[in-house]
Amino acid sequence: MGVRARGWGWRHGTRAAWAVRGLDLDVADGERVLLLGPSGAGKSTLLQGLAGLLDPETGDEEGVLELDGVGVRQARVDGVAAGVARTGLLLQDPLSQTVLARCGDDVAFGLENHAVPRDEIWPRVREALDLVGFPHGLDRSTSRLSGGERQRLALAGVLALRPRLLLLDEPTAMLDPAAADGLRRTVGRVLEETGAGCLLVEHRVAPWLPHVDRVVVLEPGGGVRADGPPAAVFAAHGEALARDGVWVPDRPPARPARRPGDSTGPRLLTAAGLSVARPGAAAPAARDVDLGLDAGTCTAVTGPNGAGKSTLALALAGLAAPTGGRLEASDLLADGAGPLPHRWRARALAARVGTVFQEPAHQFVATTVADELRVGPRVTGADPAAAEATVASLLERLGLARLAGAHPFTLSGGEQRRLSVATVLATRPRLLVLDEPTFGQDGRTWAELVALLDELRAEGVGVCAVTHDAELVAALADRVLRLPGAAA
Structure with a gap:
């Protein structure tokens, strides 16, 4: 052929x-x-x-x-x-x-x-x-x-x-x-x-x-x-x-220098014996998870396909109710919204936890890239002038400025992934829960994403990344939780 x-x-x-x-x-x-x-x-x-x-x-x-x-x-x-x-x-x-x-x-x-x-x-x-x-x-x-x-x-x-x-x-x-x-x-x-x-x-x-x-x-x-x-x-x-960003053998992209910050900040979210299930499933996708997410640290969640990593991420982000065990937000994260993230209203959740889904297009609601970045700040009541400055900065740093007027669904997979990460960074939440945040990236955009996440970690934001990317784990993670395998 x-x-x-x-x-x-x-x-x-x-x-x-x-x-x-x-x-x-x-x-x-x-x-x-x-x-x-x-x-x-x-x-x-x-x-x-x-x-x-x-x-x-x-x-x-x-x-x-x-x-x-x-x-x-x-x-x-x-x-x-x-x-x-x-x-x-x-x-x-x-x-x-x-x-x-x-x-x-x-x-x-x-x-x-x-x-x-x-x-x-x-x-x-x-x-x-x-x-x-x-x-x-x-x-x-x-x-x-x-x-x-x-x-x-x-x-x-x-x-x-x-x-x-x-x-x-x-x-x-x-x-x-x-x-x-x-x-x-x-x-x-x-x-x-x-x-x-x-x-x-x-x-x-x-x-x-x-x-x-x-x-x-x-x-x-x-x-x-x-x-x-x-x-x-x-x-x-x-x-x-x-x-130019191509992952050339024996020439991996340089890892951004890790920014100084407190190694362990206050607790944001605690999981104890946590079990979570996919929608419509009888058996948990992940079970008996013990995990603490702290301000100013990055936790990587790894494990084989089917181990329940993405389902766990949805629960940590307040988008799925636990089926067993306990998941509680600290007073610092909850800020008056109550200890159970899955019961928070949408505006309260968006202001406290930023979520990147495994499929980027699942979180796009606007008709242009720039407007997509404005959605989060608008929902959370951010100052308009500060929000516009944040949008402009993210567009430039993540190589999306030339695409500001494009429809998100016309972007390449790598560009969609960067936009999906940028949408949650625009709201400046206390906790980020990211599912495969570096999927589809060339070496240059990978390094910029890692640098952005590390800046937020150093500023006191908690980061939880579900990932198969060993380079990301090595560059950013303070601790690693490995889920053991697929549930029945």
């Missing part, structure tokens, strides 16, 4: 700037290409274009983008009609790829759309789920999956189609280290056995290098900066790429 791009570009209908422009690229059938570039360089847009998912009624297109000499949208239509998947796309956000209530049905959905014979569908579903190490049965509700489990389910849906070209957009970003290693081995094995090609987007580069033949670096604003074998590209361009 060869790829050909000539002067190709795409601009979202609500955006002034082009996501990709002037792209000339050839990829041979069976070739495995790692796409690199700073956050917002258009990598995800290119993958969506190759999958035939960019609707010309929702944006502007120029140039040529083809699969085996056929325009990408026509190639997609022809493939479905012939019962053959030309491409298989794993989206950056696996939630947007979940369509049915049961896991088995969700994987079967694409096969049914391609008119695969009925007697072939369920063997291929089971084979794909086994390939990705999916831990649940066919009848498992998709609403009960963790982010990492959902990522594996989405990949199974792609692999079941047996596409000639795999398009993978940060496939390991929500996986724990063991699951990420397993997924890389699975993809490598599938590529070896099928001869399929692959275009892969990943910020954390080094573990994927054994599985790719070539590196292509997209230039923000248009074109290709570098193209060639990985060793040659990194030897010739490694220093410049690292400066």
Whole structure:
């Protein structure tokens, strides 16, 4: 499944700037290409274009983008009609790829759309789920999956189609280290056995290098900066790429200097024997959690996919009621609102606890990036002039100033993550509860996010980060709580 791009570009209908422009690229059938570039360089847009998912009624297109000499949208239509998947796309956000209530049905959905014979569908579903190490049965509700489990389910849906070209957009970003290693081995094995090609987007580069033949670096604003074998590209361009935020092997981003502050401040929140459950689930997702969150400290919550980390975060943030044990806010955090965060009114909660969800788009309510940042200060009654100064500062520091007038849903995954973090920083709460705050970041934006969080920690804000990011833990965490594993 060869790829050909000539002067190709795409601009979202609500955006002034082009996501990709002037792209000339050839990829041979069976070739495995790692796409690199700073956050917002258009990598995800290119993958969506190759999958035939960019609707010309929702944006502007120029140039040529083809699969085996056929325009990408026509190639997609022809493939479905012939019962053959030309491409298989794993989206950056696996939630947007979940369509049915049961896991088995969700994987079967694409096969049914391609008119695969009925007697072939369920063997291929089971084979794909086994390939990705999916831990649940066919009848498992998709609403009960963790982010990492959902990522594996989405990949199974792609692999079941047996596409000639795999398009993978940060496939390991929500996986724990063991699951990420397993997924890389699975993809490598599938590529070896099928001869399929692959275009892969990943910020954390080094573990994927054994599985790719070539590196292509997209230039923000248009074109290709570098193209060639990985060793040659990194030897010739490694220093410049690292400066621009690419996670170059052996050149990790510099950790910001830790700001001085009291190592332990007053207690903000106490969990004792705490159990929490996902909505609609009978069994707790996490149980018997003992944890204290203090002002001026950062606590990292880690553990395998399905261990209940995100559900615990919702409870700590006052957005889910405990199902057992005790969760109480101190007088310092409660400030007259009472000891039980899940009973606080929305305005009181927003002023005291800032929450970043695992899926960034779940917290967007405005139609522009700048207005999204104004929502929190407006709800909490902040001084308008001070709020505008905070908004301007966050836009600049997190590389969002040029996107101030853009709709949040048109941002890349990494840009959406930075915006979601910025929305809670804008309210200046006493406690931050962040679910995968560094997801989708290049090295430069990762360092700026870490620096911002460390500034707040040094000023006395309590930070709790649910994360698989070992670099974040090493740079910021004062203590680590590891949840032991998935509950039944």
